[in-house]
Amino acid sequence: MWKEFKEFAMKGNIIDLAIAVVIGGAFGKIVTSLVNNIIMPFVGIITGGIDLTKSFVWAVGDAKVELGVFLQSIIDFLIIAFAIFFALRLLTKFNRKKKEEETVAEPVVEVDNKEELLKEIRDLLKSHKE
Structure with missing residues (x-):
């Protein structure tokens, strides 16, 4: 069971997902800080000093x-x-370009006319022997 779990955990997709979750959490904190500390105060300055987090509160008793x-x-x-x-x-564009390069990179083998004629002669000789 441990071996199966280890194989599962070491697959590329699981590790990529774990990294994405960690980076996503950190990115979320950065965006929250950006909104709380830069964007909303700037909106407050534009609206004449109104703090939207404190101004738009509707309270009834302890409920807010x-x-x-x-x-x-x-x-x-x-x-x-x-x-x-x-x-x-961006990732989709990068993958699309990579696939296009892979398809273009495959060389097309052209058969020379002489080689084609020699193959036909060989096949005819084989058919006459039989």
Whole structure:
């Protein structure tokens, strides 16, 4: 069982997936910091000093609906989705070019007319012997 697990874990796809998850988590933290510390304060400056995370709060007792925080999450999502789209687009282009190069790289073997005639003569001689 350990051997099977080891083979499964050492496959390229699993390792690639693990690396992608770690990098994706770090990228998510960077985007969240970008939105919280740069984009939203800039939006606050444009709107005349309004802090959207504190201004758009609807509270009833202890329950709060924080629309500004939700807006930040939407901005986070849009930035991450765009970055993933862009990365996949580049990867697809790279793979397409690589496949085109592989198909072009295969040499086409052209048979010389003399060789073709010699093959026909050989086949005729074999047929006459039989």
